[in-house]
Amino acid sequence: MALVEVKNISFKYPNGYLAVDDVSFSIEAGENIAIIGQNGAGKTTTVKMLNGLTRPCSGDVLINGESTKKYTTAQMARRVGYVFQNPDDQIFNATVYKEIEYGLKKMKVPEEERERRIKDAAELTGMDKYLEENPYDLPLSIRKFVTIASVIASDCDVMIFDEPTAGQDLDGLERLSQLNCILTGRGKAIVTITHDMEFVADNYNRVIVMCQKKILADGKTEEVFFEKEIMDRAMLKQPAVVRIATKLGMTKHTLDVKELAQYIRENI
Ligand SMILES: Nc1ncnc2c1ncn2[C@@H]1O[C@H](COP(=O)(O)OP(=O)(O)OP(=O)(O)O)[C@@H](O)[C@H]1O
16 A cells, blocks of 8 residues: 555635646655646645645545545644745744744654654754754755754654755755655655756656646656656756767666766767
């Protein structure tokens, strides 16, 4: 049984706009998935239905085989954590420590366990040096890690990151890569919405391409990225390694720059 099963979900906003149309996919524990697509494709609306922030108008989302219809949004937050695109939609406590602790107190996690989880999440995200700071005295890129730390501390099975790479420097991107590895190693499923195709090529085994409210492709990253027609239809730019390999006529689909360099050395 898959950890998450999304079955034919659709969603219409109150103004009647259909934002997601009959979308289905499943997620296994330990999977690392990027959801990509142009602005307005329906990515955020789709992932919000995974944790109950938005309820499907039709279809269903099952977590560990159980329909999310039975759960309140608060109950869902224990299973599926969501890091908003804009951290300022999420942060409201006076210190980083209290911000990470907030959800744990709500979940009535005992004090000792709370402290252990806060320490772990803060160390993983590099927030350990900011614990007594007011989040709003920190730059946006760091505030994003404060919200990531809160979700890590909540220890959900599924963690959704909406545009985590936006505004991050190389250090932030490397930290995100490490987090992906560590969290999937712990059996967490990571679902990331991003417009950063280079980051996807380097970090995700599977991509879901959304286009005009529907899923256009769902498969191994190297296979999908080499399908120029799909990438063009979704208005997505292929990462540099794919464009170079294609121009060179390399038959093997690789996203590995070292492998591409070796091919060039041996063949050109
Ligand atoms: N509250 C709302 N009311 C009406 N329409 C909305 C609302 N929120 C989003 N939409 C519309 O739904 C569509 C899908 O939005 P969504 O945010 O899911 O797309 P997205 O793929 O995540 O885009 P982006 O990459 O820009 O975040 C867009 O056309 C958007 O304008």
